[in-house]
Amino acid sequence: MTSGQLMFVRDLATARSGDKGNHANIGVVAKDAESYEILRSRLTSVRVQSHFSGLGITRVERFELPLIGAFNFLLYDALGGGASRSLRIDTQGKLLATSLLDLQLRLAPEV
Amino acid sequence: MRVVRIANGAGFLGDRITAPRELVEAATVDYLTIEHLAELTMSILARQREKDPKAGYAEDFVEIIRSLCEPLKKQPQLKIIANSGGMNPLACAAAVSKVLKDAGLGDTVIGVVTGDDLMQDLAAAEFRNLDTDEPLSVLPREKIVSANAYLGARPIVAALVAGARIVITGRVADASLTVAPLVHEFGWSWDDLPKIAAATVAGHLIECGAQVTGGYATDWEHSHLVNVGYPIAEVNEAGETIITKPANTGGCVNFRTVAEQLVYEIGDPHRYYTPDIVCDFTTVELKDLGNDRVLVTGASGSDATSTYKVSLAYRDGFMASGQLLVYGLDCPAKAQACGEMILQRTAAAGFPLARTNIELLGQGAGVPGSWFWRKYQPPGEVMLRVTVHDPNRAAVEHFTREIAPLITSGPAGLAGYAAGRPSVRPVFAYWPTLIPKSLVIAKVQVQTAEKFA
Numbered sequence: 332m333t334s335g336q337l338m339f340v341r342d343l344a345t346a347r348s349g350d351k352g353n354h355a356n357i358g359v360v361a362k363d364a365e366s367y368e369i370l371r372s373r374l375t376s377v378r379v380q381s382h383f384s385g386l387g388i389t390r391v392e393r394f395e396l397p398l399i400g401a402f403n404f405l406l407y408d409a410l411g412g413g414a415s416r417s418l419r420i421d422t423q424g425k426l427l428a429t430s431l432l433d434l435q436l437r438l439a440p441e442v
Numbered sequence: 443m444r445v446v447r448i449a450n451g452a453g454f455l456g457d458r459i460t461a462p463r464e465l466v467e468a469a470t471v472d473y474l475t476i477e478h479l480a481e482l483t484m485s486i487l488a489r490q491r492e493k494d495p496k497a498g499y500a501e502d503f504v505e506i507i508r509s510l511c512e513p514l515k516k517q518p519q520l521k522i523i524a525n526s527g528g529m530n531p532l533a534c535a536a537a538v539s540k541v542l543k544d545a546g547l548g549d550t551v552i553g554v555v556t557g558d559d560l561m562q563d564l565a566a567a568e569f570r571n572l573d574t575d576e577p578l579s580v581l582p583r584e585k586i587v588s589a590n591a592y593l594g595a596r597p598i599v600a601a602l603v604a605g606a607r608i609v610i611t612g613r614v615a616d617a618s619l620t621v622a623p624l625v626h627e628f629g630w631s632w633d634d635l636p637k638i639a640a641a642t643v644a645g646h647l648i649e650c651g652a653q654v655t656g657g658y659a660t661d662w663e664h665s666h667l668v669n670v671g672y673p674i675a676e677v678n679e680a681g682e683t684i685i686t687k688p689a690n691t692g693g694c695v696n697f698r699t700v701a702e703q704l705v706y707e708i709g710d711p712h713r714y715y716t717p718d719i720v721c722d723f724t725t726v727e728l729k730d731l732g733n734d735r736v737l738v739t740g741a742s743g744s745d746a747t748s749t750y751k752v753s754l755a756y757r758d759g760f761m762a763s764g765q766l767l768v769y770g771l772d773c774p775a776k777a778q779a780c781g782e783m784i785l786q787r788t789a790a791a792g793f794p795l796a797r798t799n800i801e802l803l804g805q806g807a808g809v810p811g812s813w814f815w816r817k818y819q820p821p822g823e824v825m826l827r828v829t830v831h832d833p834n835r836a837a838v839e840h841f842t843r844e845i846a847p848l849i850t851s852g853p854a855g856l857a858g859y860a861a862g863r864p865s866v867r868p869v870f871a872y873w874p875t876l877i878p879k880s881l882v883i884a885k886v887q888v889q890t891a892e893k894f895a
Contacts (some may be wrong), residue, residue, distance in 0.1 A: 342855055344697060347653075347660070347703075347705075349706055351707060358705025358706055360705075382812070383809070385810040386809070386811065394712070396723065397724075398740070399697075399704065399728055403708060403711050411799075415872060416831065416869060418761075418763075418829040419805060419810070420803060420808060428660070430812050
């Protein structure tokens, strides 16, 4: 039995993140149609929430923008109080996109 | 087909002060927008107005106008739309008018949009927190520092119709700065939703300045950002938009920079709420035309809601944050111990703190708990950052005095205390809510700089 190949999200997409009050969003733009499909099946809201388990996120919602091959992840309560109240150095979630690109996805094994 | 060219010269208060002039000198545009108001900028400006009734606007804008006097003389087509009025648009207009008058531009017509400030009318509506549904009555009235409705494009259009060359507003939705000139120039009906949607998408794409022209991009190595060009939206009468930048500037505009900005700081892309429309970003199509030009089409939307979003801020105690560089192979444990020591000494002095956070910068603190960092060897140095928040100013003040003493009373291998004590800053917490549009009356005043000065 072979386990599938590991791929970094950064090999499949670019991303940028920002704040919406105490919530954060990460926009992920796939590099091509094939990458979009891999991300669609593997980069689930559950996977993203577990990647950011240290942030105290209460919920992750994923939206699809197929016409431009992009996703928007909305990370609820991700920012430890938001721009004015957060005690973290990254008060506005600017680093979350870069961190998401470091996530590794296991591709389905070839049959 | 006729095309209107709208540029953006600032994406926040503090953006590059020379960008607006560089932009209008490098390209001929019809409108220059200046976006100066992030969510919490208003509360900072409110506090400035408390101290001085003539303050409370983005002073950068006065400097920007000073830098634009020559282009305004040479380029009769150039108009400016800015939300730099902040908490005090009329005072902003007076300050700008003085600069224009001194430059021989006293006949410039200025439009000022007010009516977004709800501080006098907080009893007018039953405000409820958008996230928690709590009523506003949970906050003591004296703690509230600012409450502003996000107005839309309509009052800006009214100012343009009345002949304004420079329009200064307080809190308006960022995209509305772009929607207004397009509705004015093309005479689009507010019911023509594909056009209002196209204008809203164009505004959303350029409102953060260089973020759509290669700034903030993942592929930063290829973007030549030193002299990054700020964005221009070329919009035709059919609502088709080309996002571009001035020739011979750094940065880049391609499918990726535009796609990333389309999904920047949004929630549900099917419903991007502005006062002008509920816009659907999922129908937008992008076509990279090469040469730093991307065609944007297909935006759609439905009627705007009957409410305005309100950005309300209240006083929420005080914060301070201090840093020390901790050196040596034992630096992670040593830095953590130093952080705890600072907090323990503050508590022992009679000041337990409500909220505290110790971060080891260089150890993955940027995204707490991110597993990726564990694969790396500990570095030989780490920056300790301790941040605290408490209702009692004296407690936070005391905390700031407990950092430097570690240099003689903590472990060896510490540096970086020469900058002095960190400053204590008041915290303005954000309380989002809605207000029925029928309860908000936008006012527009239009007259020459001569008269405003």
